[in-house]
Amino acid sequence: MKRTALITGASSGIGKACAFVLAKEGYRLILCARRTERLQELEETIKNEHPGTDVYTFTLDVRDAAAVQDAISALPEAWKNIDVLINNAGLSQGLDPIQAGKLSDWDTMIDTNVKGLLYVSRAVIPLLEKSSNAHIINIGSIAGKEVYPNGNVYCASKHAVDALNKAMRIDLLEKGIRVSAINPGMVETEFSEVRFHGDTERAKAVYKGVDALTGQDIAEVIAFVLSRRAHININDLLIMPTAQATGTIVNRK
Structure with a gap:
């Protein structure tokens, strides 16, 4: 039986890369x-590049608790046999000192990175409990391991993900559901463009002179974690570019 993976935030970045890597590995995909529009394009491309791959897509804002529950409840029966949940949806907004932070940025980060992860997990776990090989992958960040200047609320939200990952592993232990955290350092995706509210020049400067990680790099690590035998759980991985030592110390060339 093919495993079925549900990926949030699948339209770009790490989530999109995971879709392609897992399609190659033979997974059925819920994206x-x-x-x-991006989801539809992604589904079409995956099916063209990996013929025979089963893909089911739906539009979802993970910040909307009712919409999350409705969407999971409305899955066709053939798509309710979920084995893998990849909690990838997440973002950063702004890079301001806490005394100048925008409340709207704070709300967006907490609602997406923390509450959204909780809403999706709460809705999907009852389906995962029916799988004999269930696995939750939570996408954290170097920001969940340390705090850097002006990162304040984003770092707090990813520290929360780190704590929730540990708590999930405890609470789901008796269910046999594996829980793993993947914590990337610098990954060149739309992350910085979103953080800087569409300022592409400022976003490009973040990665200038750095051979940053790619979504593909992270997706391949996730595929490895998922491929371990059922008695093995990789609890927590911190993945950095060779040129990065900490959240803020980077060797630029």
Whole structure:
């Protein structure tokens, strides 16, 4: 039987890369994100590049608790046999000192990175409990391991993900559901463009002179974690570019 993976935030970045890597590995894919058109394009491309791959997509904003529950409840019966949940949806907004932070940025980060992860997990776990090989992958960050200047609320949200990952592993132990955290350092995706509210020049400067990680790099690590035998759980991985030592110490060339 093919395993079925549900990926949030699948329309770009790490989530999109996971979709392609897991399609190559033979998974059935449930892909959700806010951008419907991008999801449709992704489904079409995956099916063209990996014929025979089963893909089911739906539009979802993980910040909406009712919408999350409705979407999971409305899955066709053939798609309710979920084995893997990849909690990838997440973002950063702003890079301001805490005394100048925008409340709207704070709300967006906490609602997406923390509450959204909780909403999706709460809705999907009852389906995972029916799997004989269930696994939750939570995408954290170097920001969940340390705090850097002006990172304040984003770092706090990813520290929360770190704590929730540990708590999930405890609470789901008796269910046999594996729980793993993947914590990337610098990954060149739309992350910085979103953080800087569409300022592409400022976003490009973040990665200038650095051979940063790619979504593909992280997706391949996730595929490895998922491929371990059922008695093995990789609890927590911190993955950095060779050129990065900490959240803020980077060797630029």
